[in-house]
Amino acid sequence: MALNQQQRRNSFTNPAISRVNNFDDAYTSQETATYRGVYAKIAYFLALILLGVGAFFYMHHYFAANGYTVASVIAENYVIFANETSIMIGAWIVTLVAGLIAAFVPKTIPVTGSIYCLGMGYALSITSFIYAAQYSGIVVEALVLTVLIIAVMAFLYYSGLVKVGQRFKMIVITALIASCLGGLIFFIISRIAPNSAIVTSIIKLQNGPLGILFAVLGVILGACLLLLDFETIAQAVENGVNKKYEWYCGYSLMLSVIYLYLKVLQLLARIQNNRN
Numbered sequence: 001m002a003l004n005q006q007q008r009r010n011s012f013t014n015p016a017i018s019r020v021n022n023f024d025d026a027y028t029s030q031e032t033a034t035y036r037g038v039y040a041k042i043a044y045f046l047a048l049i050l051l052g053v054g055a056f057f058y059m060h061h062y063f064a065a066n067g068y069t070v071a072s073v074i075a076e077n078y079v080i081f082a083n084e085t086s087i088m089i090g091a092w093i094v095t096l097v098a099g100l101i102a103a104f105v106p107k108t109i110p111v112t113g114s115i116y117c118l119g120m121g122y123a124l125s126i127t128s129f130i131y132a133a134q135y136s137g138i139v140v141e142a143l144v145l146t147v148l149i150i151a152v153m154a155f156l157y158y159s160g161l162v163k164v165g166q167r168f169k170m171i172v173i174t175a176l177i178a179s180c181l182g183g184l185i186f187f188i189i190s191r192i193a194p195n196s197a198i199v200t201s202i203i204k205l206q207n208g209p210l211g212i213l214f215a216v217l218g219v220i221l222g223a224c225l226l227l228l229d230f231e232t233i234a235q236a237v238e239n240g241v242n243k244k245y246e247w248y249c250g251y252s253l254m255l256s257v258i259y260l261y262l263k264v265l266q267l268l269a270r271i272q273n274n275r276n
Contacts, residue, residue, distance in 0.1 A: 031243040033236045041250030045117045049254070052091075052121015056129070060084065078133030080126070088126045095119035099255075106248050113251040120258060131265055135272050142265040149223050149260060157230040164231040172224045179221060207273045215267035222260030229253040 063081040070079045095116050102112040128139045156162040190199050205211055233249045235241075 032240040033243050033246045033249065035233070035237055037243060037246040038233050038237070038249045041246050042253055045113060045250055045254045048114055048117040049121035049124070049258075052118045052123075053125045054121075055118075056122045056125035059087065060129075074130060074133035078129070080130075084126065088123060091119045091123040091126075095123060102251065106245075109247045109251050113247065113254075116251075117254060124258065124261070127262075128265070131269060135269055138265065138268050138272070141268055142261060145264050145268075146257070146261045149219070149264070150226060150257065153223050153226040154230065157227055162227060164227050168224075169228060169231075172221065172228060175221050176225065179218065206270065209274065211270050212267070212274060215263065215270050218263035219260065219267050222256065222263045225256040225259060226253070229256050 060081070063083055064079075069082045073079050098112040098115040098119065102109050102116060105112075128142075131142075132139045157164070186199075186202060189196065193199060206214070229249070229252050232252055236245055236249050
């Protein structure tokens with residue numbers, strides 16, 4: 001039996017997709033979200049990220065070929081030019097602003113989400129470039145491991161081996177908020193008092209076994225976020241949400257993939273640091 005509008009609203013339990021219920025037009029369109037439509041949006045955002053990656057390599061090659069000023073030397077054959085630093089800061093600012101607007105005004109995601117993914121492609125590239133200079137092969141390892149985790153999580157969810165219940169969702173969301181707040185607080189303190197005892201102690205812990213443990217927990221959190229996104233997509237399609245919210249579902253998944261990749265990169269770096 002078909003669900004009426006109120007029943008469909010109440011059927012959403014995923015914190016991510018539940019925001020769609022705040023919009024009056026969530027269920028008023030004749031066209032509803034489909035898996036094909038969501039996958040198309042995911043492919044679109046992924047293409048923008050790759051475009052940002054391509055922009056980084058083009059600009060890096062351009063700066064090198066035209067003798068621009070070197071800002072820092074990370075390792076042999078790994079240098080960052082002064083102009084690249086400015087572009088990187090600009091990319092992070094643009095992605096931050098676009099991401100915040102997308103989070104609070106989901107209807108803007110076709111535009112703000114596009115800007116975010118394009119800027120993040122550039123920002124991720126220079127971040128990966130810095131990691132690659134310090135740890136041989138780490139970027140390829142991180143990419144492969146990220147893809148494997150996505151594949152495993154997709155298999156576990158769509159095969160029914162893992163159920164995304166309400167308690168699970170609350171734990172994941174709470175852990176994500178705590179992780180983001182902790183990271184933000186540490187970032188602020190490290191900029192205000194970089195040589196303080198608390199900053200040096202945390203950095204020392206990060207490079208030890210405890211740091212590896214926290215990095216593993218970060219990867220697990222990223223994997224769990226993927227499960228929430230799979231649930232979001234399934235609920236949006238099965239409950240007949242307005243087709244335009246395919247953008248929201250695709251963008252949400254890309255955020256989790258980016259988060260997971262960064263956590264995997266961090267984990268591999270800490271493992272290599274501990275070996276040294």
